[in-house]
Amino acid sequence: MSEKSNKEWLKTACILCHTNCGLAVQLDESGRHIARVKGDKEHPASKGYTCNKALQLDYYQNGRDRLTSPLRRRADGTFEEIDWDTAIREVAEKAVAVRDEFGGDKILYYGGGAQGNHLPGMYATGLRQALGIKYRSNALAQEKTGVAWVINRMLGTSFWHGDFETCEVAVFVGKNPWHSHGVQRARFVLRQIAKDEKRSMVVIDPKRTETAELADFHLQVKPGRDAWCLSALLGVLVQEDLVDHTFLAAHADGTQEALTLFENIDIEEYAKISGVDSDLIRAAARRIARAESMSLYEDLGVEMAPNSTLNSYLNGLLVLITGNFGKEGALNIPAPIVPLFSKTKERQGSDGDDMEIATSPVTGSRVLADLLPCNLIPDEILSDHPNRFRAMFVEASNPAHSLADSKRMREALSSLDLLVVTDVAMTETAQLADYVLPACSQFEKWEATFFNFEFPKNFYHLRRPLMDPLPGTLPESEIHARLLEAIGVFAPGELDELKDAAVNDRDQFLGAFFKAMGENPNIAAYPVHTLYRTLGQTLPNGAATAVGLWASAHLCAQKYPQSLARAGFAGKTKPAGDELFEAMLNNPSGVVFSVDEPEESFKRIEKPSGKVNLVIPEMVRELQVLSEDILPDETSDFPLVLEAGTRRANTAMTTIRDPQWLKSNDATALLVNPTDGAEMGLTDGGTATLKTKTGEWRVMVRLDNRMQSGHISLPNGLGLSYPDGQGVNQITGTPPNELTSTEDRDAFAGTPWHKFVPAQLLALSAG
Numbered sequence: 047m048s049e050k051s052n053k054e055w056l057k058t059a060c061i062l063c064h065t066n067c068g069l070a071v072q073l074d075e076s077g078r079h080i081a082r083v084k085g086d087k088e089h090p091a092s093k094g095y096t097c098n099k100a101l102q103l104d105y106y107q108n109g110r111d112r113l114t115s116p117l118r119r120r121a122d123g124t125f126e127e128i129d130w131d132t133a134i135r136e137v138a139e140k141a142v143a144v145r146d147e148f149g150g151d152k153i154l155y156y157g158g159g160a161q162g163n164h165l166p167g168m169y170a171t172g173l174r175q176a177l178g179i180k181y182r183s184n185a186l187a188q189e190k191t192g193v194a195w196v197i198n199r200m201l202g203t204s205f206w207h208g209d210f211e212t213c214e215v216a217v218f219v220g221k222n223p224w225h226s227h228g229v230q231r232a233r234f235v236l237r238q239i240a241k242d243e244k245r246s247m248v249v250i251d252p253k254r255t256e257t258a259e260l261a262d263f264h265l266q267v268k269p270g271r272d273a274w275c276l277s278a279l280l281g282v283l284v285q286e287d288l289v290d291h292t293f294l295a296a297h298a299d300g301t302q303e304a305l306t307l308f309e310n311i312d313i314e315e316y317a318k319i320s321g322v323d324s325d326l327i328r329a330a331a332r333r334i335a336r337a338e339s340m341s342l343y344e345d346l347g348v349e350m351a352p353n354s355t356l357n358s359y360l361n362g363l364l365v366l367i368t369g370n371f372g373k374e375g376a377l378n379i380p381a382p383i384v385p386l387f388s389k390t391k392e393r394q395g396s397d398g399d400d401m402e403i404a405t406s407p408v409t410g411s412r413v414l415a416d417l418l419p420c421n422l423i424p425d426e427i428l429s430d431h432p433n434r435f436r437a438m439f440v441e442a443s444n445p446a447h448s449l450a451d452s453k454r455m456r457e458a459l460s461s462l463d464l465l466v467v468t469d470v471a472m473t474e475t476a477q478l479a480d481y482v483l484p485a486c487s488q489f490e491k492w493e494a495t496f497f498n499f500e501f502p503k504n505f506y507h508l509r510r511p512l513m514d515p516l517p518g519t520l521p522e523s524e525i526h527a528r529l530l531e532a533i534g535v536f537a538p539g540e541l542d543e544l545k546d547a548a549v550n551d552r553d554q555f556l557g558a559f560f561k562a563m564g565e566n567p568n569i570a571a572y573p574v575h576t577l578y579r580t581l582g583q584t585l586p587n588g589a590a591t592a593v594g595l596w597a598s599a600h601l602c603a604q605k606y607p608q609s610l611a612r613a614g615f616a617g618k619t620k621p622a623g624d625e626l627f628e629a630m631l632n633n634p635s636g637v638v639f640s641v642d643e644p645e646e647s648f649k650r651i652e653k654p655s656g657k658v659n660l661v662i663p664e665m666v667r668e669l670q671v672l673s674e675d676i677l678p679d680e681t682s683d684f685p686l687v688l689e690a691g692t693r694r695a696n697t698a699m700t701t702i703r704d705p706q707w708l709k710s711n712d713a714t715a716l717l718v719n720p721t722d723g724a725e726m727g728l729t730d731g732g733t734a735t736l737k738t739k740t741g742e743w744r745v746m747v748r749l750d751n752r753m754q755s756g757h758i759s760l761p762n763g764l765g766l767s768y769p770d771g772q773g774v775n776q777i778t779g780t781p782p783n784e785l786t787s788t789e790d791r792d793a794f795a796g797t798p799w800h801k802f803v804p805a806q807l808l809a810l811s812a813g
């Protein structure tokens with residue numbers, strides 16, 4: 047691979063946000079640096095688009111704190127390098143010892159992928175099986191588990207997605223796609239909507255964001271007051287009879303009960319509480335009702351704020367009572383290659399309406415979408431409860447930095463009997479580990495994500511490596527295979543027959559594989575590992591890591607045969623799953639794998655009646671007791687609302703650790719409303735102490751009239767510890783979770799209120 051000419055444009059994708067734009071890149075002379083980057087016009091979804099961040103990828107690829115050897119913690123807390131065989135053997139032995147003494151349900155698996163890499167999670171299924179790991183979690187359980195559960199209750203599936211290219215009205219609730227994307231080619235698409243007189247944009251956001259500036263209706267809600275704003279919008283629709291009765295009669299259950307909830311809402315009063323002018327709410331509601339189609343995207347602004355699960359329910363109702371489901375430009379259910387969310391384990395309870403939901407072992411918290419709520423993790427470890435977690439595997443995630451209350455998270459992680467971290471860099475979490483396993487970077491191996499949300503045409507992008515692995519590193523697929531072998535799940539030679547089948551006759555492999563699964567329960571229990579060590583080793587260009595997708599392609603073909611056929615995978619020459627898998631391997635820019643008509647969405651409703659369900663009793667109750675009491679007292683010691691982490695031009699979670707990429711100190715600044723700033727004696731560029739109930743940090747202040755009074759905002763993903771030229775770790779910017787707490791969370795889903803942290807600001811010096 048290293049002989050590649052540095053003039054060649056190689057295809058890959060950006061890994062800095064979950065939009066994963068297709069890229070074409072050139073390497074430098076050494077073949078180790080990403081020197082030039084442009085958008086890949088052949089990518090089926092991004093079509094040549096990138097934002098400012100893609101140019102910065104070499105900071106990730108060549109970070110000074112990249113790991114190049116497995117590490118073992120010494121008794122004095124320092125690390126020593128060990129070889130891979132030792133690392134694998136010791137990790138396997140110690141994990142098995144925890145399993146045998148306490149049970150596999152005392153081991154927590156966290157992570158499995160970040161913005162650009164979801165194949166590790168696929169390979170980790172074997173490890174979870176071998177160790178009897180029952181509980182897992184990842185970042186989705188601090189943002190999306192509430193909404194996944196809501197959509198699950200309403201549609202029976204866990205996901206739907208808007209089409210912002212064609213919708214007449216776009217609604218963004220607590221979402222700033224200008225910076226955070228999530229919508230393909232977001233800046234282009236937002237500008238298109240803004241300049242088209244026939245289309246409109248509604249933004250619900252306390253801040254005058256770049257997106258809000260392009261909107262026709264900016265509902266500048268007070269932080270944390272969305273439930274009142276959304277209820278008022280629904281109130282207008284119901285009270286002015288602007289609902290889509292035809293849609294509801296044909297496709298919905300519970301219509302009358304749902305509409306009744308908003309019949310008597312005092313719109314003036316709700317508008318006032320929300321801080322938005324009632325005329326503006328009325329105008330926005332009427333505009334939505336008048337539109338041929340509306341697409342809505344809610345994100346962290348509501349999902350990490352008070353009433354978050356309720357807000358997701360209200361957003362769902364807004365979409366459904368206006369009939370914006372199952373048609374062009376509205377919300378639809380894409381066919382996934384692999385569904386991002388598992389369904390919540392729940393069953394009808396004994397008390398009538400309520401369902402019994404699976405719970406966590408120590409605190410008995412609800413486990414939605416099969417993911418333990420992130421905010422509860424420290425409580426599930428720091429306890430003398432017999433069911434507490436004793437060990438944890440963390441893969442491609444940095445919970446010591448990204449989850450609420452870093453101090454408590456560090457304490458919890460440090461108290462485990464065993465912490466194993468697989469990462470590319472020496473992260474805040476790796477620094478606490480007993481063993482650190484170095485993975486190759488996402489540009490040194492085959493990689494892909496399951497962020498495939500497009501409708502009517504959905505795509506899959508399997509990326510090829512750009513360069514050889516950094517010496518000492520391995521892809522997660524290989525790490526997991528070696529761990530399973532060290533645990534001893536297969537007898538020597540057990541896979542030989544299938545290995546031969548893969549080498550001799552790939553076209554017949556499907557049959558051989560199913561036969562082996564039927565005959566050998568071990569193979570049925572470890573299908574991904576089996577494929578990796580058999581078919582995987584026969585794939586061209588070292589693509590073994592991609593082999594898990596062979597199974598996904600077959601499952602997807604089984605579930606959505608017509609969607610795949612319309613995309614050209616009809617199974618004419620060989621099984622459609624094989625056709626799709628080959629297309630994935632052979633198309634470095636990605637492939638369209640499903641083509642759908644909007645009506646298909648109705649077939650994907652997985653409710654017994656085949657209709658959408660408008661009534662979720664648990665949320666109806668929350669709505670009925672909606673109270674301002676849950677909002678902190680503005681006269682308290684912490685009179686400001688801190689947004690602990692937002693997306694800006696130079697934020698990318700903790701994927702880029704080198705602060706050089708920030709270019710200027712401004713990127714780290716706390717934004718403060720200028721009038722508030724003047725009252726507090728703050729100057730633009732000056733410093734201040736930012737204090738919350740859990741911590742304090744010295745910050746640089748920027749006075750910014752996009753902020754409303756009482757609201758202050760910090761960027762997310764900064765405050766990382768990174769070695770300077772002398773190898774001494776330095777922290778640049780504010781780590782937001784030094785200021786958050788685990789107890790401030792949604793009562794239902796346990797998702798954090800990072801957008802709503804009561805805070806105090808004290809001026810220190812002028813700028």
Ligand SMILES: Nc1nc2c(c(=O)[nH]1)N[C@H]1C(S)=C(S)[C@@H](COP(=O)(O)OP(=O)(O)OC[C@H]3O[C@@H](n4cnc5c(=O)[nH]c(N)nc54)[C@H](O)[C@@H]3O)O[C@H]1N2
Binds near residue numbers: 062253
């Ligand atoms: N540049 C960049 N892009 C990213 C990421 C990144 O790190 N950097 N991360 C990716 C990830 S993991 C995610 S989940 C997405 C998140 O994407 P977004 O949710 O769009 O990201 P944020 O900027 O955190 O929050 C969105 C908005 O919420 C608003 N907000 C704050 N409080 C409230 C409130 O009480 N009510 C309402 N209605 N709005 C409020 C903020 O003003 C902000 O404009 O971004 C993805 N894209």
Ligand SMILES: Nc1nc2c(c(=O)[nH]1)N[C@H]1C(S)=C(S)[C@@H](COP(=O)(O)OP(=O)(O)OC[C@H]3O[C@@H](n4cnc5c(=O)[nH]c(N)nc54)[C@H](O)[C@@H]3O)O[C@H]1N2
Binds near residue numbers: 184445469487701762
């Ligand atoms: N206060 C506050 N906290 C937040 C947020 C906020 O807005 N405010 N946002 C939250 C959100 S929405 C999210 S999604 C989470 C994300 O938080 P995390 O899930 O912890 O994700 P990242 O910071 O993206 O960490 C990804 C890790 O993967 C590593 N990595 C990169 N490539 C590879 C690879 O190929 N293999 C392996 N093994 N590792 C790799 C990186 O070095 C990094 O350590 O943060 C959350 N935390």
Ligand code: SF4
Binds near residue numbers: 063
């Ligand atoms: S950070 Fe920018 S270039 Fe990268 S995937 Fe997201 S939108 Fe695309």
Ligand SMILES: [Mo]
Binds near residue numbers: 185189
């Ligand atoms: Mo996220």
